[in-house]
Amino acid sequence: MNDAALMLLLVAFISSFALALSLYVIAGRISPGGVEKRSERTIPYACGEDPPPIGETRINCERFFIFTIFFMIFDVFAFMIAISYSAPIYLPMLYSLITVMAIILLLISERTLKM
């Protein structure tokens, strides 16, 4: 039963991908083409100004670093909760309590670090 469902899932994904690809190809046939490369029309959009070089587009993500680390750990927590419905009750409760503590710590540290 499960094998058949997984097979069907594969078929469904392949056929939806094929549908998207065929739409893409058919649209390529009917739409006007022939934009020459390296022309004015193919420079990145920048409201008529000269776009900055790609290397200079930097985004400061440092302040989100601590959230990223918590995100990585908590993804595992969510998965453990998901498979815990047959486990004894104290196990998910314990995990949840530890997690709440961790979040309170995160919020306190965020406030003290002035992020």
Added chain:
Amino acid sequence: MPQNTLIILLQLLIFPGFLFLIMLAFIYEWIDRKIVARIQNRYGPLYTGPSGILQPLADFIKLLSKEDVVPDSADRLIFTLTPIFIFALPLTALLLIPIVDEKAIIRFDGDLIFLMFILTLIAINIILSGYGSASPYSIIGGVRSALQIIGYEIPAAISIIGPALSAGSLSISGIVEWQISRGMWTILLQPLGFGIIITCILAELDFVPFDIPEAETEIVAGWKTEFSGRKLALLRIGKDMEILLASALIASLYLGGAQYVAFIPPIIAFLIKTIAILFLLSLLRAIFARFRIDQTVSGMWRYLMIPAIIQIMLICMGIGK
């Protein structure tokens, strides 16, 4: 056996498969645009078909037949593949959700996890398409999308898992069946989880309080800036199907999904419930203003994580089962 295969193929391709779902996605986009327009005191789509119902389809065909410009700096492979994936992934995920009766076309233990995986994969495709366009606006949009995931992903996952915990099944069809046999919707048992999932889905769909990755007034169209023609058409229909997927998912997990209500057939009940969810999402989208990115990330951790975990603890203690 060959007859059986034929029936499954017909289900997959026509009803309730691809053709039905794509048409439904167009109609849902129309409903969403119409609701938002009426709240903002506009008319919305009006001319194509009866009260403009064919407008999304017309937009789609127009975009398909337009010229497709690829910027010089773009990574061509990523730039071509991401729109196709953004179309194909929600379409696959929609087949996991029960529509005509309480059993979906594809159902297996753990399809809820698979659906969460697909939702994350769509977001990763958005990041990749921003990176692949290599335009300043697109890269900023992609990075913002990545930062937004850090905020909404975990509360969304935990509140999707809530109904699964009380149903004792990790399959969406199983959760719908449990609600029918229990005779009660999960929203009445876990209202906290419902509020959290609505907020997180708004962020997932880039709807207005959380439309940071494509903020028009700041970064043109965000990660979508460089897409045109057929690629933009695929992105837009992918977005429509994501809206349909989100409302179908919430309706199935929290409102009982496709079930007999008195004499109403399941498909009608399903449509009514999804349109109700869509109405809620459009209403919230129309009445809010945009948050800043740091407000979104730290606000999600501050105000959504702890209630989500409290909801899980309540379920463990037997309240809301």
